[in-house]
Amino acid sequence: MHPLLSRLRADVEARRAAGLGRELLAVSEHRGVYAMVERQDLLDFSSNDFLGLAQDRDMRAHLADLCRLQGCGSGSSRLVTGTAASTLAAEKALAAHFGYESCLILGSGFLANLTLLATIFNDKDTLALDKRAHASTVAGARHSRAAFHTFRHNRMDHLEKILRAHPVQAVLTESLFSMDGDSPDFGALRRLKEEFGFLCVVDEAHAFGALGDGGRGLAPGVADVAVGTLGKAFGLFGAFILCPEAVRDHLVHFGQGFIYTTALPPWHGDMVLAMLERVAAADEVREGLRRLGDEARTTLGDVLPVRGEAHILALEVGDEARCARLAAALRNRGVLAFAARYPTVPLGQAILRVNLTALHTREYVRKLRDALVASLGDEA
Template identity: 40%
Template sequence: MVTERLKRSIALRKSAGLHRSPVTIEKHVGSSAVVNGKSLINFASNDYLGLAQDTDWKNTIAKCFQAYPPSGTSSRLVTGHSQFTEDVEQEFAAYFGYDEAIFFPSGYQANLAVLWGLCSPAEMLFYDKRIHASMVQGLAQTGGTLKGFAHSNLEQLDRKLTAAQAENPVVLTESLFSMDGDLLDTATFGALRSKHAFFSILDEAHAVGVLGTNGTGVGGDCADIAVGTFGKALGMFGAFALLPKGFKEFFNNFSSPAIYSTAMPEAHAAAASSLLQKLPQLEDKREHIAHLSAYMRSELQDAGFTIFGDAHIISILVGDEVKATNIVHKMQEDGVLAFASRYPTVPMNKAVIRISMTALHSTEDVHTFVNSIRGWYDRT
């Protein structure tokens, strides 16, 4: 029976150290989260700029939902296409340096919509093997020929593109990888784009808001399409795709996630428009994150840990899945909340403790984290 099979599957997950159970957050207070009545310094949040807790920003969003409809009422192709939302999408496109933009309920849906709406069996798709699960899920449904390349290995990508001699090559990667925390070498990637004339799709979910001029990300010079999210640094919900001129028409005709989903509400568009006024004013937060992230990397390396990460996402190599899980549980005793990333999010036996630095953290928070993981790593 289905029920018995599911029970066995859960038991196997637990024995392998791969069982997942969401942490229940009772409330957020600054850089901390309250779990089971205990305040823990939160190194597992993607609220990079701290906007989700910003009182002024919350008041702005509340006013937007008071002034505008909170529902899109239907899909865009029925009666959900709002001129107001269309105008704000154009504001977004201009801010980030693209021709068009379209809003989605989530980054997962945006990535699926991009792949299913724009790629077909006519394309050969080259992808970094560590791209987000939403892109991986979308690849097979395109019907295109799939060519993976080793993570961040642009030399291998070059060789594969040269060998394939594809008529319609498409390359998928991320600008800031969500688990490894490494940045795309945009200069080399851009040079390869010029050399091979491929169409590039870049996931900028973890870069927008924090990196680039006024938080515009890092891929503007080498991406044909970029996907960003409101739900991380931008302190909202939903996502957006940034596009070349004329591409929204493809979504309306070929992308089922766009065609069959209820449109985003005008209240969301109003908040998004307000966000564009706020982002340029947050340079002090971006500088703080950059400084504190560099400090955390330095402290962890001095403590003897093998780490990955070029910006505000840092991964600490553990290897064994059970060990990684046990360490983060023990760290809660020291008032630290961290995240153990395990298979299938990362390769088997390559488990990491993945931490996110935010504008809410302090140097004292860094010291608490490093002392905690150093204390438990060899005892767990």
């Protein structure tokens, strides 16, 4: 074996030996709150389909009609012939709904954060980012070649110390953290922004569509630039950057992750418009999801310590190997929950992440609790 391949294999074996191995679960079907995994129906608490739109019957039919009419793929990049008229219409509609000057749609959330940060910042800039920021944010900051400092998770007092010690051009954070399920104090962040004059960039991937009036997230009036995904509450795929026109224009001219990739399918913009209409009208659904989150925190908190302020709950386990065993035991009892381990979360702080959606009910949460109690009982 080539030495490089030997090194790669050794890296993976070391991860597995530390209880950090990763596997791809073969999912053959999603049906309501259930996922068919290896011929077993599992009650799914791992999906980001927060409003249930990914499986909506009307949206599925609309997509099928659009695909039959417009074809499967765009055939080129956005700067050649890959920008459909509906894509431009969708970008304008997203900007208007969320209250921003302009918008740019890209292929994924990771690509959006990476392209945004690596393009608009350079080695003359200094950034401050939350220590728990998503891997795509960290990658974008590193690729930008800007100097950056991390502040303790959601600690505005620590951020203030950094701001007083360094000439920070931008602060990067999230509105709802994907693993902790918590949020910054946006009132305090606004006050710091007014005092220090930094640009505020907020990843609203897990909040847009699911939180706020009209699904507008948690950072209106604070974020100068916001990144949203179309693969979570919007039930589709792709991502979007909400920003001043100057940022959009710069990304179109210099953003490698936008320029040098095939555009999304020609019907994608039409689907975004249809999904946006549903998202905007879903305040009642969002309220139901909020109430379910409150109840689930109490129900599951009697079994394991729970973090999370909205529809994402982190059940604290700690040990990585134990967390993986609990996730496997839950699957054996018909429940699917994600075992988040290092490096997704800090070492020794493994969690079972529970994602609640509009398709879940109290009964399903009780089934999760019962399966968790039984799985923990097996350890005794």
